[in-house]
Amino acid sequence: LTVERITSLFLIRLVALVSSRSRMSPSEKGNFPSYTDFSTTTICRSALVKKAPWPKPITTALIMNLRTYLRRILEQYNGVYYHNFEHAYHVTISTNKLLDMMLLEDGETNGKSSARGIFASIP
Numbered sequence: 001l002t003v004e005r006i007t008s009l010f011l012i013r014l015v016a017l018v019s020s021r022s023r024m025s026p027s028e029k030g031n032f033p034s035y036t037d038f039s040t041t042t043i044c045r046s047a048l049v050k051k052a053p054w055p056k057p058i059t060t061a062l063i064m065n066l067r068t069y070l071r072r073i074l075e076q077y078n079g080v081y082y083h084n085f086e087h088a089y090h091v092t093i094s095t096n097k098l099l100d101m102m103l104l105e106d107g108e109t110n111g112k113s114s115a116r117g118i119f120a121s122i123p
Helices: 002-019 040-048 060-075 085-103
Strands: none
Touching: 002 040, 002 060, 002 085, 040 085, 060 085
16 A cells, blocks of 8 residues: 555656656647646646546556556665665655645645745745
């Protein structure tokens, strides 16, 4: 289950990366949905609620390869006290949350302060 969760998070980040490429011609973009921001909330909402398809480069084979790759990485963690599989999972989840805070459109914060302001001054 943990591998599936991490694979899902990486998949969403791949969708954001592929979708953000500005040098693609209209024919290369194909069925890319347009996103107001690249947070997991926005991408998942588009995929699930709006039934927007994954961009063409995101194939079943790519998803399977990503899952296998991540599983192999996670299997390499030794059973040491601190730097173990569980720690890697928590770091991944925390990093994803930080990225979401930075990428989430300001209107999506429901009145809560957005991290975007914190990072706006960083060049």
